[in-house]
Amino acid sequence: MYDVAILSDLRHTGGSAAGLVAEVEAQAAAGLTTVLIHVPEPGRAHARPFDRRIVACLRDGRADLAHDDDTGLAARVLLIRRPEAVADAPPVRAAHTIVVLDEPPADFAEVRERIERQFGPDVVWAPANAGVRERLPGAPLHGTDWHEIGSHIARLASLGVLTRGLLPAPRIAVTRPTRHVLLIGDDIARFRAIARHLPGDLEAVVVAGSDGLPAAHAAGLLTEYLPAAAELGVADDRWTGFVRDRLRHLIRLYGPRAVLVGGVPHDGIAAAVAEHSGPRWLWLRPAMWRRGTGGQWAARGSLFDGILEPGEFAAAGDEGWTTAARAGVTTVDPITELPAPRPRRPSRPTLLCRGVEATLPGFTVVEAGPGDLGVVALAVSRAGYTSFHELLGARVPTVFVPDPDGADDELTRARFAAAAGVAICATDDEAAAAALERLADPAAREALSRRCAEVAFGNGAADAAAWLAGHCQRRSEVEAGSAR
């Protein structure tokens, strides 16, 4: 039995496909199984292919595709999208059947009669938003709009489909990639974003510490573990040798074309670079260092065949050492996991807290990943790289409370955002509470969101993946050249 079955015409592109893919990805990340049921809508060209994002979900194993002659499909929840398209759907046994109305059908009574004939009278009709509800007066709709129930996983949880945490490994690529890249470090959000855009024959293997490993595994990436010195209970000098030996083992096991090092290239990494000239060694070098810190790593740049610096919205305020060490460095837009497009449709007062505890009267505290930020009304967050760029990129009105002990210069980031008019910077709890109260006013939130849209930035994940794949290709060419 699948956790979720989604029934729709999978050839539709645009917003409906994006929404469907986002839900599939959220389910896969939560360890839930999904089956997609394709029901061709009458009148559409039969040969038209599925939306390419849906193809990617099927290719990567994030969802199965039901056989059109399947008679034994069972799922805990059946979601029907675009019910007007459903003419002859295969039988599906489901504990809950929900019809999500992204648009009001032209003839609701006819659609309802047909759907209930196929799936029984207990079907729940959920309008996507208030606009759809208003256009269906008198229809027996569920009391809450679909997009108001919080994140997609929260909606499923409310139906009794609880996530399995990290226990079941998500299903991933069914085709065997022929080449590997090792991604070393705990920059999991950036690794996931890049890995998603790698060519199909290039598989990422994340080598993470205990902080990052669960998230990488939950995203369906093949993962390996690199224990920290403290976790082993050894001194730094012995850990250096441990890291070198572990990377030797992993390089022998996977034969990677390239090794991308996130964070700092410490002595263990340097020892491994010196020992292995086969793969191309690349550095995903963070920017935005606090002034006067990190300069000791500058010389390590010469170890690498390439350096990529993820973009920073606050780059103009960056005072770190990397600003004077950009020769030969590739830069891309900020790397995030935000979906594209990024519709913004907050329909109820929700408050997202990331790294900061806060409440606001009238607002419900929620959790949201990058795919769910469009429905978040207001956020208060630390100004770490991922949260900062995700929240601004998704145009969420945000109060940034920089962490003075953060790994990078969060204070400058938050101040820059405030100066640009895209967010509010608060350096203590009192200021954060006052800022949140100001943003309880919808007009104040709308002003910040609008300003975010005016200075919107792109997503560098695809460019970063292309850069990485290019280095793998370059290594192949070097090998071919030496063979000749």
Next chain:
Amino acid sequence: MLDEPDAADLAVARWEVATLTGRLRCVEDERDAAVRDRDRNREIVLALRRSRSYRLGRALVDLARDPVRSAPAMARHLRRSPAPPARAQAAPPPARIYVAVGLSRAGAHGLIRALRQRVLVEADHLPVVVTDQPSLRHLQVPGVVLEYLPDPATWSRHEPDSDWEALLADRVAQLCRDHRAAHAVVIDPRDPPTLARLLVTDRRVGSLASA
């Protein structure tokens, strides 16, 4: 994951063979390294014997053996009190690898806590637990080292052409080297040992599959 008893028995048996293979591979590597060390030392000794300084030193020893000319100096040397023996540093306890794959998170947690208790009872080894649970942070306890190995299902999805048991053997060999482990043990996921059984097993070989 192991519903069929026969299949489960077979799987655990394969894991035990792979673990034994890995341990043996490490022992072979250690033997090869010891042979290399011995040969290198032998070459150093031979080179030393051929050197001018060695021949000079040897002549001085022969000279010292002349009782007439060397007796006063030898007597002075013998009257000196012997130097106190250097205090031997306490060697860290040897590591032991526990291959704990296929356990639920609660099962893995219980095992690790039992191992923690076991080394509290007697700190005679350092447990290194190889788990396929990715949430390592929740499993960490002091005195037990955690290592991670992709589970068989994940591995076969990503690497369908490669046996998971081959990965296990390779990893056990590596972990024995990394942690200087002298033993490797497979935990039956259907029946992970309690503290009591861990203590009994030390005296009765065979309850755990010891490699």
